[in-house]
Amino acid sequence: MKKIACIIILLTAVKIASATNYYISPSGNDSNTGTITSPFFTLNKAWSVVQPGDIVYARGGVYRYSSRQNLHYKNGTASDTIRLWSYPGERPVFTKSSSFTTPSFPISLIYLKGSYIHIRGIEVAGFTQETSGVWYGIAATGSNNNKFERINSHHNGNGMGIRDNCNNNLILNCDFHHNFDPITDYGNADGLSVAYHTSSLQNTVRGCRFWLNSDDGLDLWENNGSVTVEGCWSWKNGYRFDGVTTAGDGCGFKFGTTTTEDGTTFKRTVRNNISFENRTRGYMQNSAMVRFYFYNNIAWNNSQGIVFSTFNLAHIFRNNIVFENNENWNGNYSNSVRDHNSNSPTPIATSADFASTDTTGVSGPRQANGNLPVLTFMKLVSGSDLIDAGINVGLSYTGSAPDIGSYEFRSSVIPPATVNLAYQSSLVKSSNASEVEITYNVTLAPVVPSLSCFEVKVNSTVRNITNLIISGNKVYLTLSSPVNPGETVTLSYTKPATNPLQCTAGTFAETIT
Numbered sequence: 001m002k003k004i005a006c007i008i009i010l011l012t013a014v015k016i017a018s019a020t021n022y023y024i025s026p027s028g029n030d031s032n033t034g035t036i037t038s039p040f041f042t043l044n045k046a047w048s049v050v051q052p053g054d055i056v057y058a059r060g061g062v063y064r065y066s067s068r069q070n071l072h073y074k075n076g077t078a079s080d081t082i083r084l085w086s087y088p089g090e091r092p093v094f095t096k097s098s099s100f101t102t103p104s105f106p107i108s109l110i111y112l113k114g115s116y117i118h119i120r121g122i123e124v125a126g127f128t129q130e131t132s133g134v135w136y137g138i139a140a141t142g143s144n145n146n147k148f149e150r151i152n153s154h155h156n157g158n159g160m161g162i163r164d165n166c167n168n169n170l171i172l173n174c175d176f177h178h179n180f181d182p183i184t185d186y187g188n189a190d191g192l193s194v195a196y197h198t199s200s201l202q203n204t205v206r207g208c209r210f211w212l213n214s215d216d217g218l219d220l221w222e223n224n225g226s227v228t229v230e231g232c233w234s235w236k237n238g239y240r241f242d243g244v245t246t247a248g249d250g251c252g253f254k255f256g257t258t259t260t261e262d263g264t265t266f267k268r269t270v271r272n273n274i275s276f277e278n279r280t281r282g283y284m285q286n287s288a289m290v291r292f293y294f295y296n297n298i299a300w301n302n303s304q305g306i307v308f309s310t311f312n313l314a315h316i317f318r319n320n321i322v323f324e325n326n327e328n329w330n331g332n333y334s335n336s337v338r339d340h341n342s343n344s345p346t347p348i349a350t351s352a353d354f355a356s357t358d359t360t361g362v363s364g365p366r367q368a369n370g371n372l373p374v375l376t377f378m379k380l381v382s383g384s385d386l387i388d389a390g391i392n393v394g395l396s397y398t399g400s401a402p403d404i405g406s407y408e409f410r411s412s413v414i415p416p417a418t419v420n421l422a423y424q425s426s427l428v429k430s431s432n433a434s435e436v437e438i439t440y441n442v443t444l445a446p447v448v449p450s451l452s453c454f455e456v457k458v459n460s461t462v463r464n465i466t467n468l469i470i471s472g473n474k475v476y477l478t479l480s481s482p483v484n485p486g487e488t489v490t491l492s493y494t495k496p497a498t499n500p501l502q503c504t505a506g507t508f509a510e511t512i513t
Contacts, residue, residue, distance in 0.1 A: 019053035019080070022046050023087070026061035043069035043084070043094075043110065053080035058122060060090030060472045064097040069110045076116030078145070086121030086150075091443070093471040095126035102131065106161065108139035112146070120149040123446060126467045126478075129157030129181055134188045136161045137179070144168055150370045152446040154178045155467070159191045159213065165198055167225075173207040173370035177363070178448060179214065186214035186240060186247035193219045194227060199260060199267075201225035207372060210234040211363060215248030217278070220268075220288070224258045228269040231406075233362060233372065238279030241450070250279030252302065256288030263289060263313045271295040271395065272406045274378055277359070278302045282325065285310060295319055295393045298378055298406050300357070304330050317341060319390035321378075321405040323349040340391040342404055349404075353384040363499055365445040380409045421507040424473075426491050433482035436491060438475040442503045446470060449499050457490040458483055475501065 021036075024046050028039035039059065040046050046056045047070070076082040086092050096109055103111075109127040112119075124137035135157025140146070141164040151174040153159040159176035162169055176191030191210035194203050202225055209232065210217025217234035220227055236243060238250015252275030255268050267290035275282035275298070282299035285292075285308040292308075292315040299305035305325035308315065315336040322328040322342055329343075342349035351357050355376035364373050380387055380403060387409045390402035398408050424439040436456055448468060454477055456463045464480035483489055492513040493501065501509035 019055065020051070022050065022054060022056045023059060024056060024063075024092075025059040026063050026092075028059075043071060046084075047071050047074055050074055050082050052076045052082060052116070055083040055085060057085055057087045058090075058092035059087045060092055062093045062095060062469055062471050062476060064095055065109065066097045066099045067101050068103040068108060069094070071110065071112045071114060071117065073114065074117075075114050076118075078116060081116045081118045081147075082114070083118045083120070084122065085118070089443075091121070091123060091446070091470075091472050093123040093125055093469050095124070095467075095469060106136055106139040106141065106163070107131075107133060107157075108136035108161070109156075110138045112138070112140040112143050115144040115146065117143070118147045118149070119151065120147075121151075123152040123154075123471070124160075125153070125155050125448075125469050127156040128467070129183050129189075132184050134158050134161065134181075139163065140166055140169070142166065146170075147172060149173055150366075151175070153191075154446075154448055155180075157181055158189050158193065159210075161193045161195065162203060163193065163195045163197075165196070165201060166194075166203065167197075167201040169203045171203070171205045171208060173366065173372075175209045175366075175446060176217070177209070177211045177213065180241060181214055181248070182240075187249070189214040189248065190216045190219040191234075191237070192217075193221060195219065195221040195223055197223045197225040199224040199262065202227070204228045204230075205232060206230050207370070208232045209363070209372070210252070211236050212239065212243055213237045214240060216251040216254045217275075218252075219254045220256060221254075222257060222259050223288075224260050224262070224267075224290075226267040226269075227255075229253065229273060230269070230271045231372070232273045234273070234275045234282075235277045235359070235362065236279075243450075246279065250303075251281045251284045251286075252276070252278040253283045254281075254286045255284065255292070256286035258287065258289045261289040261311070263291065263311065266291040266293055268292040268294075270297060271393075272297065274298045274300070274406055275302060276300040280304065281307045283307065285331070287311070289313070291315055292317075293393075296390070296395060296402070296404075296406055297321075299328070300324055300378070303327070307331055308333065308336075312336075318393050319402055319404050321349045321386065324351070340389065340404065342386065347385040347389055347404070349386060353380055353386050355379045355381045363447050364502065365447070378405065379407045380405060382409070384409070421503045421509050423509065423512050428483050428489055433484070434479045436477040436479065436489070438477070438491070438493075440473045440475075440503070440509065443473050444470050444475070445502050447499055447502055449496055449501050453494050453496050453501075455492045455494075458487050460488075460490070470501075
């Protein structure tokens with residue numbers, strides 16, 4: 001009997017997962033389906049349906065939430081993150097409504113508890129402090145492998161808190177400014193705090209800006225883990241609303257305290273940062289009982305530049321510029337390597353070494369990719385003896401040796417293009433008579449002027465302004481009481497010397513009445 005060989009092919013059905021795009025909008029409704037034409041309103045609703053690989057697009061405009069938005073119990077994967085992104089070309093602004101219900105700890109407007117999440121391009125503003133304690137615009141606890149990118153958190157109690165054992169998170173190209181704590185003596189209002197972490201954890205802060213926070217710019221309070229801080233700017237911290245009156249601690253970068261001692265391990269890598277015009281200290285060890293790599297940073301025009309006054313550990317300080325502070329170095333560095341800095345013993349940095357020490361533009365629009373604005377501020381000028389005067393610490397450089405400071409010398413900088421910025425109109429909506437809406441012709445940058453720059457009169461009497469939000473091409477001013485039908489409203493804006501209203505190309509808005 002002839003045998004017939006049979007080849008049996010087994011076909012296995014494979015389920016191919018497809019990512020879903022969901023949408024939220026200030027005009028959306030949680031009864032909708034979450035599509036671009038039928039968007040949700042709350043993040044809570046969007047988070048109830050997302051799965052790994054999905055994107056939640058936040059459309060532009062102001063979201064006024066009456067309760068905390070809990071991004072809980074949903075995790076992406078390394079290959080399929082869950083994304084909360086601003087819709088391309090639009091700016092979503094999240095704030096609290098007048099009926100907001102104060103949640104339990106942590107008090108925050110947005111609270112993340114998850115892993116492999118990517119949040120990009122959102123703005124959190126006006127989450128002002130109403131009770132003692134810390135009011136975070138954004139808080140994350142027990143969250144790992146996340147990316148927080150191009151977030152603008154301002155005029156809150158505390159800008160953002162990455163706390164309570166979060167690991168391997170990247171905070172990238174974010175801005176934290178004008179966060180204030182008027183209730184507990186201005187001391188709980190950092191721009192960003194990466195705090196309360198155990199020794200095995202690691203997080204990175206890169207390309208961020210911190211300014212005019214009433215306590216500190218960046219605070220690593222009770223962080224026993226490893227933190228890398230690179231390419232960040234921090235200035236004018238430690239002041240109240242007017243930018244002059246004394247407030248909290250006023251450090252640009254604060255690196256402790258730690259609750260355990262690990263004097264043999266490098267757990268702080270600090271490189272290519274600039275700290276300037278802070279009320280007290282540019283960089284402060286603050287009882288961080290760990291070792292530091294401290295490379296290519298600049299401390300300028302602070303009360304004290306670099307302060308490492310506790311636990312005389314074996315740190316490494318190289319290629320740093322420290323000049324024109326009331327006190328440049330403070331502490332005991334006898335166990336540290338401290339060479340090739342701007343005063344060890346030469347070369348000595350002066351203002352003549354820089355193309356500019358003018359701070360104009362430091363809070364201005366970022367580049368299209370989210371990187372810091374292109375300025376001449378603190379960049380070396382041709383002929384400076386700080387060029388090629390450093391030592392190789394593993395960072396890229398040109399020339400015969402690294403330069404001292406945060407930037408390698410470049411012969412030219414291309415200025416940004418000029419864009420016309422023009423006022424269009426103003427109105428008080430009948431649906432929200434406590435808000436004045438001002439419209440410009442192009443998208444505005446996330447640079448928030450002082451409230452004192454604006455004046456609103458109702459029947460010739462000044463009406464107090466309690467909050468200011470910028471979204472897209474609009475400015476929203478919240479008044480202390482609503483406008484009644486038939487009343488006459490007059491608006492004026494006076495361009496200030498610092499943080500003027502501006503478009504994303506850097507053009508300033510002119511004074512209007």
